[in-house]
Amino acid sequence: MTPSPVGRPTRGTTGVNRLRRVDRWIARHPVLRRTDDPLVVDLGFGASAVTPLELLARLTKQRADATVVGLEIDAERVARARAQAEGVAGVTFARGGFEVPLPGRRRPAVIRAMNVLRQYDEDDVADAWGRMCARLQPDGILVEGTCDEIGRIATWAEIGADAIPRSLTISLRLAELESPAIAAERLPKALIHRNVDGERVHAFVASLEREWTRAAVVAPFGSVHRWRIAMIALADAGWPLVRRERWRLGEVGVAWEAVAPL
Template sequence: MADVTSSPVGRPTRGTTGTNRLRRIDRWISRHPVLRRTEDPLVVDLGFGASAVTPLELLARLRSQRPDAEVLGLEIDPERVTRAREQSAGIAGVSFARGGFEVPVPGTRRPAVIRALNVLRQYDESDVAEAWALMCARLQPDGILVEGTCDEIGRVATWIEVGADAVPRSLTISLRLAELDSPAIAAERLPKALIHRNVAGERVHEFVASLDREWTRASAVAPFGPVHRWRTAMHTLADAGWPLVRRDRWRLGEVGVAWDAVAPR
């Protein structure tokens, strides 16, 4: 594919994403109703990093649910684009181009999903809304932006689902339950829109504190395994009035909550 933009919007990513780091987000996207319903299952991996690893992993996980899925990897650094093309030579369904928040896509196509992980961490909180708006303007009418961050080995991840109207819908926290000490560890990896809001008086602080508290209280059922303990904590959170979403993901150590419940005050 020829490059479709000469003036990418944004700054180059740090390029440190490694093998399997984004597996939790990939699997969440692959099971999302948007991908199941769309007539054009094009997914953009924005800021894929220093190699073709994450776009190729994303493609494999998407195709377990949508065999016709395609992935377009975008990076601002032209050397990374060239390297990724060389690494993916001969692999159908994946392509690479130079681009940023403007999300250049050939022709009239629009992505069903844009994944932007560990991209906005290097920006200021005040930059988030504009970046969301630029990316979401490129989506299909029912498409979504998945924007967030994770730790270096993918055991702690958080992301925000944003609609094509650039309005956030939910926050998801995804944790490896085995040997999990405290769900509050997620606070260190909150998306840029929320990470500076984890202070007393803010909704996201209240949610993380409640999540941590109910996990601790559920220690009584720990002998039945971490998944059972997590489910117990999730049921208690829901009973307390937290608007949890995609409850079928609880068994995976995930919890999604409606954006209004965690939005900055």
Template sequence: MTPGRSPVGQVTRGTTGTNRLRRVDRWIARHPALRRAADPLVVDLGFGASAVTALELAARLARVRPDVEVLGLEIDPQRVARARSQLSQVRAGTTGFAADTRVSFALGGFEVPTPEHRRPAVIRAMNVLRQYDEPDVRGAWQRMAATLATDGLLVEGTCDELGRVCTWIAIGPDAAPRTLTVALRLAGLERPSIAAERLPKALIHRNVPGERVHDLLRALDDEWDRAASVAAFGPVQRWEAALGALRNGGWPVRDRSRWRLGELTVPWSAVAPG
């Protein structure tokens, strides 16, 4: 970061936890923005009170890109210092992470400062914008997206404390949202519309009659209820049946190969605020 300048953004609650972001991590791991990147730099923006999510991100992405580098950014200097202390333990080989894990931590916010002004292939900004007002979202997207590589991707969203309910928006370098993904733990799932509680800031106040995202969640609940007849075969089969019916009903549901993971992805146009 440029000396004398403060990071752009507000300090978050910093809540984090082991495996909390596993669903979005595995989605990023298969995305072309990472797999085809000339420079596989990934930024974990607003990593929180612990280094764990950045370390987990690096471990998961290294399975498909062994040369991946993860840079954790926080606007709270104490959190950066704590993360660096935790990283020193990793380097000493006293944790479950590889001692040579390609992770570093620095002070930064929506301006996304990187060493030598490198352009990230992916920026993951989870649970960062929840405390902001909806009109502030676009400006944050624009700041972050402006730093991306030409084919880079910003992933911005929200999840619950255990990572069982997770939603995120994929955003291009032009700051235009491309898709919405909902990822749920299917075991014990009562109704898919539980995702409404964890929608990204751009959508969470739009879950009202007359808005597309409300229509999607209502239709998903309806198909989930209708698929109860296959529940005996397991929640995955029920989910796949519900999404199949949703698509047959005209919803542009994508990535069928990902359905078994409890994911639902639709183009942004299907849920964009009216």
């Protein structure tokens, strides 16, 4: 008898281009370049095949041999996605949850679990991370986070195969951005309830907001330039920023230990 998937069905909400920010981040990640098996799992893909198909299209621009497996607990969603993606090479769909079942016990280089843990308690996060990370390739990563409904605000954690988080990334649409602190509404479950005085992530978001405000003097040169000036100020203030080459995309990555819950 096949064991039941581990976890609860997601709300199923999805939309075209909703996950474009995290897709592009994954596609350019060193782990995808290095792996001999560029398999990426889209865990909890939702009510249609949209996000796994978009993920595959973005990955194959960097790795032509990349493949995607979409996993969902809801059997009807799996059947619907299979019908929608019929004839598309490189993507398959199966029923599964945090146990990440794959044929032949194949291991993914990346597991993307966006908007999956929002409905869980903070105390559930470590166990979910551990289950998913146990299925990764030795150098693989779990990418877990949340975004708004149209993909203009997104945050995610990068977690290694040892289930230890490495970084937090905030990704925002800079055009017409008023306050980067809006990202606090979409922090990963491990951090969203920690955005209070005395917590590290609160201090980081406050610093991000402060430097963005100070950089308003260069706003006439464009939002990308303003963001870059704010990022330089953050780094100069001692924040351990990572993947700085992505600043031009409205992203900032920071080492996890700088924002980890106390």
